[in-house]
Amino acid sequence: MSLQYMGLKDINGPLVALEGVSGVAFDEIASIRLDDGTERIGRVVEMQGDRVILQVFEGTNGISLANTRTVFSGKPLEIPLATEMLGRVFSGAGKPIDGLGPVFPEKMGDVNGQALNPVARQYPRNYIHTGISSIDALMTLIRGQKLPIFSGSGLSHNKLAVQIVKQAKLADESGADFAVVFAAMGVQNDVAEYFRRSFEETGAIERVAMFLNLSNDPIIERILTPMCALTAAEYLAYEKNMHILVIMTDMTSYAEALREFSSSKGEIPGRKGYPGYLYSNLAALYERAGVVEGSTGSVTQIPILTMPNDDITHPIPDLTAYITEGQIVFDRDLDQRGIYPGLSVLLSLSRLMKDGIGEGYTRADHSAVSNQLFAAYAKVQDARSLASVIGEEELSENDRKYMEFGRLFEEHFLKQDFDENRTMDETLDLGWDLLCSLPRNELDRIDDKLLDEMYDPEKAKRFTENNAFSEIAAPEEK
């Protein structure tokens, strides 16, 4: 029988303090048994002499100074790991909550994870095909990348995440050993249910491990959720050689939980009240994506976060984008105009894309097309801001062409149906067709040889024809 400590010294929010403790290690896990027979889990977060401070994952409701018996486990928090985790649902702390009983562990894994040695990493190069034009062409997702989605409340980030999971396939393989780890932090019941149902409908559920911490679950458990999910992902990827896509939503709730915990610990706050170590803490999660030597698996992360007040300079999106390899940003204006997925192309970026596209990966002209689309769309913004001052009629011929290009680009390239899965060729050809609506000398990012081969103003005609058709067709539909 291990040593039990009776009672507590202090309780402060999710933290409890014990005195007279010895032989305890930093970061160790303790179980706190209440008189009513329930058990809670705590983690050592600070030690001073014989005084130990524990962070209680399930919250301190109902705990008094006298009704507890605490036992230290002598180990950091570990969760059982096995391939059979796929298809199962867990709590934020890694306990099964689907009523199917415990997971039979092939191995126990420390949820804290260790830093990957940069020398042992392989540089990610193979792209993941998502079937979404804007992502595939302009912010290509690479296997082993961490590419967050920056969204706002009420935008369609969840729908996009589901579409990515549904359509994602590895470019060079059948996708047989492809699986998804889904971590929900502080999301509403409905949203978690939406994801579960969508996975079920698409048949993906068998290949999904879900870690759910809903918005009414304890906040400390929320801090554990991504750690547990990533521990499972690393096991499946590096030891079982699977390609794992990790979706983490919503990182904003996670960071807020961290702030709450930090303030109850009495730490000195940094920007906007978030703890000074928010960057290191987020990095410890995001850096757990990658491809390592000696394994054919990979961990790819798509964290989703809602920008408070749509502010991209808020500490959470700001620090995230400094760590992740790019970002996919939603634009409220496009969304309101009914364009799904309404991604802000100019704000979005994939840092690893340059080495994962082109000859041998996607198509030789990919980089030229995407650069030119970016540059042209940037000019659209200039033309629009000018038009908002002097009116569209006063614009020069050139600027009017850009205005038209902007409209076509948003209508045909960005906009896509939830079920529409475009191939890379379709996407890039669509890009060419759009570029052909501009005068040839405006295409300064593409070299002449390629232009000779591909540039043909006739290609752009199909948009105007289609438009004419839809103008006629639209009233009939009504």
Place this chain on the structure above:
Amino acid sequence: MNTIHAINGPVVKVAAAKDFSMLEMVYVGSKRLIGEVIGVSSGFTTIQVYENTAGLKIGEPVIPTGAPVCATLGPGIISNIFDGIQRPLKDMTKLNGVFVAEGSAIPSLDEEREFDVTVTVKAGDKLAGGDVYCTCPETALITHRCMVPPNVSGTVSFAAENGRYKVNDVIIRITLDDGTELPLTMVQKWPIKQSRPVAKRLPISRPLITGQRVIDTICPIAKGGTAAIPGGFGTGKTMTQHQLAKWCDADIIVYIGCGERGNEMTQVLEEFSELIDPKSGRPLTDRTVLIANTSNMPVAAREASIYTGITLAEYYRDMGYHIAIMADSTSRWAEALREISGRLEEMPAEEGFPAYLPSRLSDFYERAGYVETLNGKEGSVTIIGAVSPQGSDFSEPVTQNTKRFVRCFWALDKSLAYARHYPAIDWNNSYSEYLDDLADFYTQNVGGEFMQLRREISNILLEENKLMEIVKLIGADVLPDDQKLSIEIARVVRVGFLQQNAYHKDDTYVPLEKQMLMMKAICKLYKLSLVAIKSGVPISEITALGFFDRLIKMKYDIPNDRPEMFVQCFRQMDEAFRTLSV
């Protein structure tokens, strides 16, 4: 015995200990984690631990080493990759697998590797600090020169024969002035937080040539100078640093990945071993040292990585080399200071950063310089630090304080990056204080017109900046022809000259001579067009000649090694404009 009294993240306290001194290196706990003393009082000694503290227990021992945290200096540093406290990451993978484990006591340098040593002194020679006593080829590009440690002098009592030696073999023995004998191996230690002494600092006079047009011509950096690259995420800080590390004409590059992405370090490792330096025909790794303390590695070691990097650089400078340090990113380093400071419950200044942030930053940047070394050679350390301002706001404390200590400021601009204008260095907000120092070099070595052309290019950009205010309000169509010309020519400068394609074989590095000819072509076109417009030719006719578009593409169309094609271009320009005025 001293034991652990309290643990809070990376900060550990020892109660009532008297035998620790400030900045001393200590071993913490039974795993012997490496730590550094950062506070001493009669009650507690405060220690920051460079490794993950999970699993440490109260009551475990803390062992003083009697010395500050030191870098191990000797052959085997170049082409290696270290973590923030100079542990070799490659050797660590052999020992611990793909993850970084705690308490790995691995020697910094390979102790088994043999070098071809030439001993340059003989018994009886008098040596002082900084004198070279043996040399060996470290890589195909770098000859390592072992130097007497700066604070040592005496007479050589024994010198080994030339031959193959390992780094810990004794090469010479010195009888010090007080009669004791000191054996010297090929290795010496130096405290990372202390700068290595030099004979004297020399004035700055030579540019660090980078082959990047916006840097070399608009905001040049000098050898021995300091520069900061601030920019929000996605503006290309890392990309710019990679380009500089690949192409700048320093002898050795120290690349510090401080709190940045793991994949980026992997990329540097891969790319640099594949890329061949055109000057030497050897892979770039032969002249590069990498220090990688990625964002998820322990935060205290992140703080140390900057000091480790600069100490290695100073060591090679003392051998007479020119070193460029890329520190990516100093903001992460400042955040490490903030994090530790928070754990110590120090009174924060701006935005939670400690009040000593400016003094730490100036300590770092002041270690750059062009010097005469103790052994009479010339060497330099150039520091190029990336800054990642929170929320892309340049008024935040790290950017503002850095600005006070650097003389070259390359501000990266979001809107340029969004338009995929790379390098996204904003010519309006960037500056270099080295222009006057370097004017003589450019005039003598590149061409007498260089500085004049540079000024004209700057003026074109300034003029455009002014006109754009009007254009934003009323559009470009209403401007008179000479102002339209200004806007057209400024477009050529921006797209044809400032924009540079890092992925194009010629454009990724452009020699100064071609940079000057490109400027000359633009200025010539401007002058000819201006004369034509004054004589009443409409601008549409001038643009119809096609030279504006041709100059935009000259960076691709004219190879770096064919400057004579510019002469041809100038002639065609003259001819075309002559027909125009007729």
